[in-house]
Amino acid sequence: MEENKEMSFLDHLEELRWHLVRSTLCILAFTIVLFVFQKQVYNQFLLAHLQPDFITYQWFCDVFTKIGLESSFCNIQFNAKLQSLAPTNQLMNALWSSFILGLILSFPYIIWEMMRFITPGLTNKEQQKSKGFIVIATLLLIIGLSFSYFVIAPMSVYFFYNYQITDLIVNNFQFDSYIGLITNTLLGVSVVFELPLIVYFLTKFGLITPEFLKTYRKHALVLVLIVSAIITPPDVASQIIVAIPILILYEISIWVSRIIVKKQNQK
Structure with missing residues (x-):
């Protein structure tokens, strides 16, 4: 009996492997394809925020102008040349x-692979729900990527390029x-936007409760505002644009928890 259990466990590990x-x-596979087309990836994606006519800068300028707020997004100037200080920098990067x-x-x-590994141990009803989990996880990823690329990344680039302690210091990055x-912004924000799903599993395992999340809501609010103030230009409108989606995700996480x-109490 013990030998069968051991073999079953080993088979399980083999499947996980x-x-x-x-x-x-x-x-x-994705890494190789992206590396092969590295020039297009850098020029059209990773370095796109150095262009003054990037869609986000134009959109913010139009919106702030229409509501009667002055915005520095309307007059953007970047030094688009970046330094590579080591022979291997460009290749390794x-x-x-x-x-x-x-x-x-x-x-x-x-x-999808993770759910394929888990679903054999689930009930039929739970297996049906797992399909929705994949859809929701992918949707949150797309939203997080879009928000980080079109909102947080351009704000961060603009802020750090224009932050200067004194005129004697030149920003040459x-x-x-x-x-x-x-x-890091793309990866970090994508993870943050998976917060409702992370909270779902943490609650399932009994590691957090909705009471815990509600108790630390004020702390989360302060933290979000601090992060928004750091990564955005020094105007209130930009900070609010960044803070609101993250706070909405936090409230959704409380609701999910x-x-x-x-449901656990009912069972």
Whole structure:
């Protein structure tokens, strides 16, 4: 009996290994494709925020002008030249950026593989719900990527390019630092937008409760406002644009946690 259980456990590990292998191959495939087309990826995607006519700058300028607010987005000037200070900088950065973007693009497939591994141990009803989980996770990822790329990233680039302690200091940024800012923003915000799903599982496992989230709501509000003030230009309108979606996600997370606890209590 013990031997059968051990074999069953080993078979389970073998199945998990193949799920991980397929997920890794998917990441590598995206990484290779992105690396092959690195010039297009950098010129049209990663470095696009250095163009004064980037869609977000134009949109913010139009909106703020229509509501009667002055905005520095209407007069943007960038030094679009970035420095590469080491012989291997560009190659290593291209490899790393391709990997990070490949990881982000592979996320829906990774979730799908994860659910394929979990679903055999679920009931039929839970298996049907798992399909919705994949759709929601992918949708939140797309929203998070769009928000980070079209809102947070351009605000961050504009702010750091124009922040100056004194005229004696010139902002002349390193290429890898700039690309790291963009890729880290894309990855970090994408994870933040998965907050409702993260809270769902943490509540399922009994690690957090809706009461806990409500108790620390004020702390979360302060933290979000601080982060918004750091990564946005120094005007209230920009900070509000960044803070509102994150606060909405936090409230949705409380609602999700409350539903899970209610269902568990009913059972």
